[in-house]
Amino acid sequence: MKRILDRISGPGDLKGLSLRELQLLAPEIRELIVDTVSKTGGHIASSLGAVEIAIALHYVFDTPRDKLIWDVGHQAYAHKILTGRKDRFHTLRQLGGISGFTKPSESPYDTVVSGHSSTSISAGLGMAVARDLRGEDYKVVCVIGDGSMTAGIAFEGLNQAGHLDKDIIVVLNDNEMSISRNVGALSTFLSRKITGRFATKVKNEIESFVESIPRIGRGLASIVKKAEDSLITFLTPGMLFEGLGFHYIGPIDGHDIGELIDTLKDSSHLKGPVLIHALTKK
Numbered sequence: 001m002k003r004i005l006d007r008i009s010g011p012g013d014l015k016g017l018s019l020r021e022l023q024l025l026a027p028e029i030r031e032l033i034v035d036t037v038s039k040t041g042g043h044i045a046s047s048l049g050a051v052e053i054a055i056a057l058h059y060v061f062d063t064p065r066d067k068l069i070w071d072v073g074h075q076a077y078a079h080k081i082l083t084g085r086k087d088r089f090h091t092l093r094q095l096g097g098i099s100g101f102t103k104p105s106e107s108p109y110d111t112v113v114s115g116h117s118s119t120s121i122s123a124g125l126g127m128a129v130a131r132d133l134r135g136e137d138y139k140v141v142c143v144i145g146d147g148s149m150t151a152g153i154a155f156e157g158l159n160q161a162g163h164l165d166k167d168i169i170v171v172l173n174d175n176e177m178s179i180s181r182n183v184g185a186l187s188t189f190l191s192r193k194i195t196g197r198f199a200t201k202v203k204n205e206i207e208s209f210v211e212s213i214p215r216i217g218r219g220l221a222s223i224v225k226k227a228e229d230s231l232i233t234f235l236t237p238g239m240l241f242e243g244l245g246f247h248y249i250g251p252i253d254g255h256d257i258g259e260l261i262d263t264l265k266d267s268s269h270l271k272g273p274v275l276i277h278a279l280t281k282k
């Protein structure tokens with residue numbers, strides 16, 4: 001049977017696929033990554049964990065006009081496969097072959113020379129500032145792991161993005177792993193998502209109860225919703241990012257392509273910096 005992947009020579013080919021086809025494409029990409037990396041070596045787990053994120057980003061955004069910045073660049077194999085490098089992917093990390101990291105001289109879809117962790121937010125913010133100075137209107141999206149997020153330079157980027165209030169989207173790819181299990185205070189803080197998920201469930205239940213009250217339900221629901229949003233922000237990692245001037249969205253399932261697509265589309269209409277907290281498995 002012909003693979004869906006055989007029909008993809010660039011991100012434009014994704015746009016005509018149904019959600020079901022996008023979902024079926026993910027294991028095909030994973031198979032190519034496993035087949036290749038078993039021969040060449042490479043960052044297999046990080047890339048396997050970011051396949052749906054790569055599909056959703058290239059489906060929603062108009063790359064390479066919109067700029068994608070992959071932090072470290074070690075998780076970008078699906079991005080490479082989707083952006084015209086599928087047939088050369090077997091040369092991964094070989095002399096004269098495809099680089100294991102993003103590399104602008106290799107493809108217009110690669111925006112930065114990478115390898116060094118934690119730099120994507122600063123790099124993306126620089127692009128957003130340049131875009132606004134030139135009066136251009138493309139989107140800038142940075143994908144950063146929870147491990148890379150613990151470095152100082154990532155916080156310099158968040159700090160400055162919140163301060164300048166630039167339109168920039170950060171996807172936090174949280175698999176609770178750095179090279180090994182992630183450690184430290186930030187990691188503990190991000191694990192508030194358990195509470196966050198519970199809080200979101202309770203919130204949805206309260207909202208549908210309040211809305212079901214005849215006559216007063218709708219008016220009351222909007223007041224209750226505001227109070228609940230503050231509570232959710234307080235209970236989730238959102239508190240940290242909202243405090244830095246970001247809209248926080250999440251936590252969402254980073255392997256659910258439909259949820260990723262809806263969230264990315266919604267966030268692309270928001271003004272100012274946005275952080276999408278996506279939970280994945282490495």
Ligand SMILES: Cc1ncc(C[n+]2csc(CCOP(=O)(O)OP(=O)(O)O)c2C)c(N)n1
Pocket residue numbers: 045046049072074075115116117144145146147148149173175177178179282
């Ligand atoms: C400055 C710097 N320090 C250390 C490394 C080694 N390194 C490679 S990937 C990585 C972090 C990986 O964790 P995460 O960002 O969560 O990505 P994941 O692989 O889990 O998706 C680190 C520390 C590096 N590339 N650059």
